Amino acid sequence: MTPRRKRRLPQEAPSPPPLAPDAGEEAEAGSPERLYAVTGLHDGGRAQLDLVTLIVARSAPPPSGTPEQAAVLRLCSAPLSVAELSAYLDLPFSAMTALITELIGADLVQARAPIVRQALPDRTLLEAVMHGLQRL
């Protein structure tokens, strides 16, 4: 058998701040009704977008918009994750978030936040995922 591995220990302060300021307080956030929408822009003016933040168009492409903006708005007539947008538009994630940040600023799209792994265990969410997988 191949060489043996040595287990490592968790390092101090590994957890970055949650994507929403109050996410940690919602112990039962697994219920989708309790999810929040990202509306504000954070430091540096870049919206805090995750690969799995769902983006939805709020309006049709305005005539004044750029072709890239129009492309995003057309794709987001149904909710679509930032990762999927990045894949379909062939844009790196960082370029994609810059584009979406503009659109959020112009109130042309809404970002539906991902559920972050909670400081408090959220069994409801885990159970929902389990049931979903069992139906596959």
Next chain:
Amino acid sequence: MDFNASDAVPAIPGPRTEERLPQTAQAAVKIVIVGGFGVGKTTMVGSVSEIRPLTTEETMTQAGIGIDDNYGSETKTATTVAMDFGRISITEKLVLYLFGTPGQERFWFLWNRLFEGALGAVVLVDTRRLDVSFDVMGRLEERGVPFIVAVNSFPDAPRHPVEELRGALDLAPEIPIVECDVRRRASSRDTLLTLMHFLHSLARSGALT
């Protein structure tokens, strides 16, 4: 079929009609599948995904270090890495995304973004090249990301009893090790379910932080 939107507009690739999420989709969670090249991550993503697996890229540009050039411009090196991913609708409101990422060090700059908020990870290993996953497991342990180990059962790979693998991988007794045929949807699904049960047990015992 909706052709209106594409009138007089160059066609952009997009989801097929049957791949569109319902308007009720509110939120998404993610699971990360980590493993070396060729271990079967993309196959696993594809076997359970409801959409054709997609690829997202990120480029890291790094200023050259220790390079003093006379023209005042920085020497930069760019690393582009690609991740394949797929999607599973859990309910009409909740969506699960699966990301496959290679474990090599040059991908680690992506990890903050990738693992932030992730439910957990599946480390896919090939028993012929067990050591390529050592660093990955160490990184997950350091970050406190819960993971299980799935052994992709390549036909010509040596078989080891689970406890022997556990010893070689120095895994805690509670960490599940499963065999998986990543080409089979049911087998990949069961692997994900094993991860979910593990996460659930951690949540029950209050160990999930």
